[in-house]
Amino acid sequence: MFQYQEKVNAGVPQVCTPEIWDQLIDSPEVKNICSRIAALDTQAKDYNDRKQALKKRLPIIIPHAASFKNGKRVSADAVPSGLAMLDVDHVDNPRDWFESIDKQLLSNNRIYLVAITASGKGLRIIGERIISSIGSDGIRQLESIEAAQMRFAQALGITEYDAVTKDLARASYVVPRDYILWIYEAGLFAEDDRSDLREPLALPPHTPLSEADHSIISSLTYRGIPYEDLVQQLLLATGNCDGAVQGERNTVFFTLANYMRYICDFNANLLFQVLPDFGLSEQERRQVIASAIGRPRKSQMPMVMEGVIAVCERELEYAKSPEEQEKKAQNKSTALPLPELPRLLKLVCRRLPADYRPAMVIASLPVLGTLATKIRFDYLDMQEQSLSFFSCITAPAASGKSFIRKPIDLLLTPINEQDAIEREKEQAYKERLRASKNSKNQPEDPHACPRNNGIAISIAKLLQLLTYAEGKHLIGIGEEMDTLVKSERAGVWSQKSDIYRLAFDNAEYGQAYMSDASFNAHIKVYYNLLLTGTPNSLKRFFKDLENGLATRVCFAQLPDTSFTEIPIFAPYTEAEKEEIIRWARRLDSEQGTIVCPEVGKVISDWLERKRQQAIDADSHAMDILRRRSAVMGFRAGMLCYLLEDHKYTDIVGQFAEWVAEYVFRNQMELWGDQMEQELTGALEVISSDRGSVRSLLELLPEEFTAADLIKLRARKGQSVKASAVSMVLNRWRNNHRIVKINETTWRKTNY
Numbered sequence: 001m002f003q004y005q006e007k008v009n010a011g012v013p014q015v016c017t018p019e020i021w022d023q024l025i026d027s028p029e030v031k032n033i034c035s036r037i038a039a040l041d042t043q044a045k046d047y048n049d050r051k052q053a054l055k056k057r058l059p060i061i062i063p064h065a066a067s068f069k070n071g072k073r074v075s076a077d078a079v080p081s082g083l084a085m086l087d088v089d090h091v092d093n094p095r096d097w098f099e100s101i102d103k104q105l106l107s108n109n110r111i112y113l114v115a116i117t118a119s120g121k122g123l124r125i126i127g128e129r130i131i132s133s134i135g136s137d138g139i140r141q142l143e144s145i146e147a148a149q150m151r152f153a154q155a156l157g158i159t160e161y162d163a164v165t166k167d168l169a170r171a172s173y174v175v176p177r178d179y180i181l182w183i184y185e186a187g188l189f190a191e192d193d194r195s196d197l198r199e200p201l202a203l204p205p206h207t208p209l210s211e212a213d214h215s216i217i218s219s220l221t222y223r224g225i226p227y228e229d230l231v232q233q234l235l236l237a238t239g240n241c242d243g244a245v246q247g248e249r250n251t252v253f254f255t256l257a258n259y260m261r262y263i264c265d266f267n268a269n270l271l272f273q274v275l276p277d278f279g280l281s282e283q284e285r286r287q288v289i290a291s292a293i294g295r296p297r298k299s300q301m302p303m304v305m306e307g308v309i310a311v312c313e314r315e316l317e318y319a320k321s322p323e324e325q326e327k328k329a330q331n332k333s334t335a336l337p338l339p340e341l342p343r344l345l346k347l348v349c350r351r352l353p354a355d356y357r358p359a360m361v362i363a364s365l366p367v368l369g370t371l372a373t374k375i376r377f378d379y380l381d382m383q384e385q386s387l388s389f390f391s392c393i394t395a396p397a398a399s400g401k402s403f404i405r406k407p408i409d410l411l412l413t414p415i416n417e418q419d420a421i422e423r424e425k426e427q428a429y430k431e432r433l434r435a436s437k438n439s440k441n442q443p444e445d446p447h448a449c450p451r452n453n454g455i456a457i458s459i460a461k462l463l464q465l466l467t468y469a470e471g472k473h474l475i476g477i478g479e480e481m482d483t484l485v486k487s488e489r490a491g492v493w494s495q496k497s498d499i500y501r502l503a504f505d506n507a508e509y510g511q512a513y514m515s516d517a518s519f520n521a522h523i524k525v526y527y528n529l530l531l532t533g534t535p536n537s538l539k540r541f542f543k544d545l546e547n548g549l550a551t552r553v554c555f556a557q558l559p560d561t562s563f564t565e566i567p568i569f570a571p572y573t574e575a576e577k578e579e580i581i582r583w584a585r586r587l588d589s590e591q592g593t594i595v596c597p598e599v600g601k602v603i604s605d606w607l608e609r610k611r612q613q614a615i616d617a618d619s620h621a622m623d624i625l626r627r628r629s630a631v632m633g634f635r636a637g638m639l640c641y642l643l644e645d646h647k648y649t650d651i652v653g654q655f656a657e658w659v660a661e662y663v664f665r666n667q668m669e670l671w672g673d674q675m676e677q678e679l680t681g682a683l684e685v686i687s688s689d690r691g692s693v694r695s696l697l698e699l700l701p702e703e704f705t706a707a708d709l710i711k712l713r714a715r716k717g718q719s720v721k722a723s724a725v726s727m728v729l730n731r732w733r734n735n736h737r738i739v740k741i742n743e744t745t746w747r748k749t750n751y
Contacts, residue, residue, distance in 0.1 A: 001189060002081045003062040005073065008055075008171055013068050016061055018189045019726070024059050024174045031176040033057055038120045055118050060171040063126050064145060068169075078168035083112075083188075084148035085172060086125040087162035094123050098181045101156055107248050109155045112187035116179040117172075124172055125152055128187060186238060186255070222263045225312045227274040233308045234259055236539075249278040250288060257292035259305045266293050300744050303725060306707045310714035336662055339654035342643035344368075344583040348407045351570040356403055358662060359556035363404045365389040365632075365659075366475060366528035367411045368639055370451065371584055373473040373526065374591035377638050379631065380600055386506055386526060387639055388473070389632065392481070393532040395558030402479060403569050404532065410572070410580045412452060414588040415475070419450035426450070451475060455484055455529070459496065463509075463521040473526040481533025481541050497549055503527040504552040538670070545675055551628045554659070555666040583643075590642055598648040599637035602656050603630050610664065621675035625667040633660025696728070697737060703747050 004016035004024065016024075024030065037054050040047055062073060066081040091097055094116045106114065111127035129142045130151075143151070145166045153161055222230060238255050256275050264270045271289045272282075280288075338358055341349065348364055349357040369387030379385050393404065409416075426448035433443055449468035453461075455478035465474055478484060484496075502509050503525040510522030533541070542550040572580070610626035613619075637656025644652055700708055706729065710720050729746070732738045738746045 001066055002083060003065045003067065003073075004174075005060050005062065005171070007057065008060050008173075012071050013062060013065070013073050015067070016189075018185060019730075021185075021189070024061075025177045025180065027059075027174075027176075030058060030174055034118055034120070034176055034179065037118060051119060055173050058118060059174040061174060062169060062171050064166075064168045064170055073169045073171070075167045075169040080142075080168060082129050082142065082190075083126055084129050084145045084152070085165055085170065086123075086127075086149045086152045086158070087117075087165040087172075088123040088125065088158055088160070089117075089121070089162060090160075091121060091123050094121075095181065097123070103182070105155050106182055107184075107251070109152060110187060110251065111152060111182070112184045113180070114182040115175055116181065118175050118179075120179075124175075125156075126172075126188065127152055187251075223309065223313065225309070225316060227260075229312050229315070230263070230308055231256060231260065231275065233312050234305070237304055237308050237311075249280055250284065253278055253280060253285065254288045254292055257289045258295065259302060259308075261293055262301045262305055263309070266297075268293055301707070303706055303710070306710045307714070307720035307725065310710045310720050313711070314714040336658070336665060339658045340651050341655065342640050342651055344580065344643050347576055347580050347583070348411070350576065351572055352403065353567045353569070355559040356567065356569075359393050359558055360404060360407060362391050362554045362556040362659075362662070363393050363408065363530055363532075364411065365554060365636060365639070366391050366477075366530045367408055368587060369635070370415065370473040370475040370528045371411070371587035372590045372639065372642060373471075375638070375642065376593045377595065379634060380604060385631075385635065386473070387635055388504060388506060388526065388528060389635065390500070390504065390529045390553045391531070391556070392538065392553050393530075393556050393558065394535055394538045395532075397534050402532075403567075404530075405479070406569075406572070407580070408477065408530070410577055411584050412475075413581045414585050415452050419452050422448045422450040452477065454478065455531070459499070462496075462499065462527075463523070466525060466527065467521045467523050469526065471524070471526060473528050475528045475530070477530045479532050481531045481537040484531070484541060497547055499525055499527065500529065501547065501549055501552065503529075542671075545671060550671055551625060551667065551675075554632055554663045555670055556662075557666060557669075587642065594638060594641065594646065596638060596641045596648055596652070598653060599634060599641060599656050602637065602653045603634045603660060606630065606633065606657050606660050619672070619676060621672045622668065624675065625664055625672070629660045629664035629667060632663050633657060636660075697732060697748065700748070703741065703745055705744050705746070707744075 001015050001017070003013040004020065005011045005013050014020075033054050037051055040050055040054075044050075063083045063085045064081055065073075065078040067079045068074065069077040069079065098114060105111075109127060110130065111125060113124070113126040115124045116122070117124050127148065129145065129148045149161065149166070153159070221227065234256060235252075238252075238259075253275065257271055260271060260275065264274065268286065268289050271293075272285060275285070275289075277285060336358075338361070341361070345361055345364065349360050352360055366389040369389045372387050376384055376386055425446045429443060429446050429448065436442055447468040449465055449472075451465075451469060451472065451474045453465065453474065453476065455476040457465075457476070462474075499509050506524050506526055508522060509525050510520075531541075542553075545551075607626060607630045610622065610630075614622040614626065633656045636659035637652055640652045640655040641648060696709070696712060699712055706725055709728065710725055713725070714720050729738070733740070733746075736749055738748055741747050
């Protein structure tokens with residue numbers, strides 16, 4: 001943790017928690033002040049004075065200090081936080097600089113924050129000070145702030161920086177969220193106190209284990225839960241679903257050891273056996289374990305670990321109930337058989353194994369919608385819509401997600417043919433522009449617009465193409481979802497996420513910059529997206545349900561192919577290829593407004609059935625997700641109407657309902673529990689075993705701990721993330737429902 005203060009010359013230093021951090025960077029006042037600074041005339045004589053006056057109105061953070069002994073921002077009274085801040089001035093284009101660096105260097109060097117400074121012309125980099133040595137007495141010594149700054153600078157190729165930013169009371173002005181280019185909150189807001197920089201870290205003696213010892217350890221459990229299951233759930237809870245890759249192994253291993261020590265009796269040998277090695281040497285692992293064990297211990301188990309245990313206990317209990325497993329299996333999307341398909345989709349799916357056909361249908365929707373981009377129709381609310389679809393196919397690694405490539409390439413034939421022409425126009429224009437670089441007569445921009453551009457595309461280029469497309473859909477196809485995860489880390493995700501969400505309803509998006517180098521536009525967004533990825537990359541990409549993007553996506557989950565024979569994907573015949581391409585050209589020529597009230601009736605009836613189910617289940621998540629799924633089912637029905645020669649048939653109605661139901665089941669399976677928690681918050685309503693409606697608070701004893709709440713939420717299938725549990729407790733307290741008795745215990749009030 002580190003400190004913050006209301007203003008540089010006002011208030012007293014206080015601990016900056018993740019919740020306070022979010023309030024600071026999302027503050028309208030902070031955003032307004034930084035906007036005013038950005039609008040100042042840098043050539044004006046009083047520029048520096050006006051800029052400084054505005055900056056003094058901003059809150060500050062004090063990264064180098066965990067606390068101040070006398071409550072004043074004085075270096076002599078500061079307790080070190082273990083962080084170091086690098087201040088880089090006079091950077092004309094901070095975002096361009098950030099785009100140019102290798103992001104892996106940030107993880108490798110334990111850099112947790114990269115942000116544009118309040119002036120807009122500098123960089124603020126904050127990372128962790130690492131252990132520089134361990135003395136013969138077992139006492140560790142951290143590198144100095146200066147050494148850490150030099151390490152950050154050398155790693156990132158920075159040759160000039162502010163060398164005086166080293167005292168423990170040094171402040172940094174808070175900037176709005178969109179000034180933040182990179183953040184790793186688990187490091188920035190480490191849960192354990194890092195203030196004691198000279199704690200004992202003597203390595204424990206290593207006694208080789210016998211075969212009998214290995215056998216005993218492998219069978220050890222905690223409360224009946226295998227340690228392996230606890231480790232896997234902890235990886236998920238700490239955002240390390242895929243384990244650890246090169247450059248992150250040491251950090252991830254330390255995180256696991258730091259939490260697992262609480263359920264391993266702080267025993268180094270036991271930790272060494274139950275933790276995955278991630279390819280680290282024995283010496284490295286033992287030293288990291290020693291470092292974790294030697295850190296200050298909390299008086300109670302960390303909330304993150306409580307949540308992990310609760311989830312594992314719930315899964316263990318669930319595994320003992322075949323009735324519950326059968327009931328849940330019936331609600332999975334895999335239990336929903338495909339209806340009779342229109343001719344084109346029959347062709348597309350003909351050569352695929354049966355288990356892969358539903359995913360192929362879902363993967364086809366964005367492509368078919370892009371082909372029929374000129375089609376418009378009214379939804380149930382009489383608002384005009386187009387065939388906009390976002391689809392995501394997810395399956396474990398090496399399970400054959402690339403099976404969509406050949407069918408999709410065939411369907412894209414008309415678009416790819418036109419794109420080839422557009423790219424030739426674009427290249428010719430660039431060559432003419434280069435040739436006339438110093439000429440007064442510049443060539444006219446032909447507004448070339450290839451529509452299939454992948455997903456690694458800048459905001460400015462995307463807006464340019466959307467403008468040039470003049471109402472036609474662009475399409476992005478990414479066979480590796482982690483490509484977009486990387487762009488999220490690169491700091492452009494907030495804008496891209498906005499664009500994607502707006503694309504679902506073809507709403508307007510715009511940006512305006514003073515620089516001529518940026519593309520300014522204000523247009524309706526017609527954009528379709530098709531992604532594939534592993535379940536872990538899915539969780540990383542759609543980690544924020546509150547922004548609503550995940551609820552706008554048609555998800556399809558491929559079957560688990562573990563220990564099965566390789567699936568056979570037979571090639572299309574030449575006749576089949578030709579027919580698929582003919583259908584694609586036909587869709588590409590479709591235009592105008594279509595009307596099919598029968599599709600509206602099918603979706604209205606489906607919506608009502610789901611509404612009744614949501615009432616019976618008392619599920620807010622179900623109520624929200626049914627609405628978005630209905631929109632996707634309606635659009636799919638109108639697409640099928642086109643494929644059935646503009647006629648309503650039973651195939652059209654069945655297809656519309658199948659897509660709505662399939663998307664709904666996948667949405668509920670992937671996000672239902674988490675969304676339920678986020679929607680209902682502190683007043684979450686759940687069904688008891690007797691069927692009556694009771695609140696979470698009512699089900700808790702008069703005096704309870706956070707661990708009690710976590711266990712209850714886990715039994716009810718609700719989120720047990722530390723942030724979710726803290727949010728519920730804070731809301732109850734703010735609404736005077738509970739009072740805190742001591743560090744771990746709460747008491748209900750008479751309300």
